Amino acid sequence: MTTRPAFLLRIAAAAASLALAAPSAMAWTSKPVRMLVPAPAGGTMDVLARLLADQLSADLGHPVVVDNKPGAGGGIAITTMLAAPADGQTIMVTASNVLTEVPHVLKPAFDPLKDVRPIAAVSRSRMVMIGAPGLPARDLKSLVSYARANPGKLSYASYSAGTASHYAGMIMNQKAGLDLQHVPFAGSAPALAQVMGNQIAVMYDGMVTSLPMIRAGKVQVYAVASKSRSALLPQVPTFAEMGYPEMEFSNWVGVIASARLSPELAEKIQAAAYKAAAAPRVRERMEALGYEPLPAQPLPQLADSVRTEFERNAGIVKTFNIQP
Known part of the structure; x- marks a missing residue:
């Protein structure tokens, strides 16, 4: 038969055990x-x-x-x-x-x-480089050649001036010898609309906003701006693979x-x-x-x-x- 003091000790021990097992986050607030x-x-x-x-x-x-x-x-x-x-x-x-x-x-x-x-x-x-569906270039190497063959005719969109979306285009222009003109927008949505409508050739955008358009075939995708491929777009090469390791943005x-x-x-x-x-x-x-x-x-x-x-x-x- 369990005595009352022993019973109380067991309750106390169980309570202490539960307190120790509680997540540390419980003490946050x-x-x-x-x-x-x-x-x-x-x-x-x-x-x-x-x-x-x-x-x-x-x-x-x-x-x-x-x-x-x-x-x-x-x-x-x-x-x-x-x-x-x-x-x-x-x-x-x-x-x-x-x-x-x-x-x-x-x-x-x-x-x-x-x-x-x-x-x-x-x-x-991660950031990706996407392009208008009407562009004849289907990969990054072809896009660079196409842009060089059409100087002054192409532009790139960013989701805002002074952001990585802007930086990426300037760095790629410098490293690949391109002259794409920067067109800033107030957010990804209006910029994506212009790219999907073939008014602007390419855009550097976050994958979160571009991924649905890529999967729907509304834009082309050329490269991921990181040193390793993305599990979300495993078939898409990285800029580093294509010879542009400086293009790393996320x-x-x-x-x-x-x-x-x-x-x-x-x-x-x-x-x-x-x-x-x-x-x-x-x-x-x-x-x-x-x-x-x-x-x-x-x-x-x-x-x-x-x-x-x-x-x-x-x-x-x-x-x-x-x-x-």
């Missing part, structure tokens, strides 16, 4: 979390943010509420985040270009390397927070973010959207990668004299 998104509701980034928010809500046992703050190249959302207490209750899901590209052009009121702490890069979108999407956040709290949020991103339904949906899931990175390594990309883009802006 006991309140609702505000997740800022620097894009309108309904867009690809918003869809991904809501996936993460739903999974985080389930994991934490507390609501994670998405708050869309588009505008100023992500600056409105970041300014809102930095104005909030650095207690982990306000985080942001964004593409990394708001830290590594946009600041070189828009000159924000914050320092992306000092005021913002990258927390978790959960997925990546953005990650993930969680950032105020740099005033304590390292301990940052690590707990990071663990929760990577756990949410690894959930099968989240991972499957990310891949369906055109994102490639990324392995977890330690906080210092992620911060270093952001600084490296920021400095690389600063060099490109200086080299090509790209003006704000």
